[in-house]
Amino acid sequence: MNVEFINPFITALLNVVGMMGHTELTNEKPRIKNNEVSMGDVSGLIGMVGSETKGSLSITFEKSLALRIMQRMLGEKLKEIDEDVIDMVGEITNMVSGGAKKELSKKGFEFDMATPMIVSGTNHTIDHIHEGHVIIIPFGSDSGKAFIEICFE
Amino acid sequence: MNVEFINPFITALLNVVGMMGHTELTNEKPRIKNNEVSMGDVSGLIGMVGSETKGSLSITFEKSLALRIMQRMLGEKLKEIDEDVIDMVGEITNMVSGGAKKELSKKGFEFDMATPMIVSGTNHTIDHIHEGHVIIIPFGSDSGKAFIEICFE
Helix, strand or coil: CCHHHHHHHHHHHHHHHHHHHCCCCEECCCEECCCCCCCEEEEEEEEEECCCCEEEEEEEECHHHHHHHHHHHHCCCCCCCCHHHHHHHHHHHHHHHHHHHHHHHHCCCCCEECCCEEEEEEEEEEEECCCCCCEEEEEECCCCCEEEEEEEC | CCHHHHHHHHHHHHHHHHHHHCCCCEECCCEECCCCCCCEEEEEEEEEECCCCEEEEEEEECHHHHHHHHHHHHCCCCCCCCHHHHHHHHHHHHHHHHHHHHHHHHCCCCCEECCCEEEEEEEEEEEECCCCCCEEEEEECCCCCEEEEEEEC
């Protein structure tokens, strides 16, 4: 999987969280996930299907970061991940995959997206079942970490 | 969403867990998920995309049930969800969605599947972001509960 394919997802997350959540994320370089565990508390997952490919995308947030984005969006200070936070992560997942899809379409990569699913649960992990590699991109911020994981067969 | 669409997923899970895992599941009637929480410890998630529809499927197991199926398959008694259990849940997810796809294809419903993702984490929950309804099917067994959740737009 080449970097041309990965970058639109990174750019989309930086933009969405920056604009919607008024929170600056900084990303590490994409790398192959290899015995690495990316743990988080709320994740958006979306399946992708193209005519010659299929894949999966997950965006995982630590609770502290998800709650801070909520607070900056709505001015409301939450202590726990509730339905509003879940909806927000769903919206972020949709916007990131939609934004990346649009960019990739310009480069001739076409795929459709399934409906997103949101996982909530302290310290959960996600495994992408696939043939090939999973690419992981860690993000830092003033309020906690996030991870994108992406695989395409 | 009509029952004709749901039944192949139920039949596939009963068959796969019965044949691979030597464990009899009994299902409740499918119902619309409505303020209901289906909590589990390991889940297989898969996105589905058709030409006129898209959706998502999750199969969630309580830890006790997942470990019992592993034990009955491999004769190995595990205490925690490890990579082997994750692979097994990935395989079950693939087989259930593949089996249902085959049956539904005969009835004229066509869809493609994304790659599965497996979530591990004590007491996690899954929200399907969708327009319309999520159908939930609870399953019981001698070793714990399982849930299918399915939504199609």
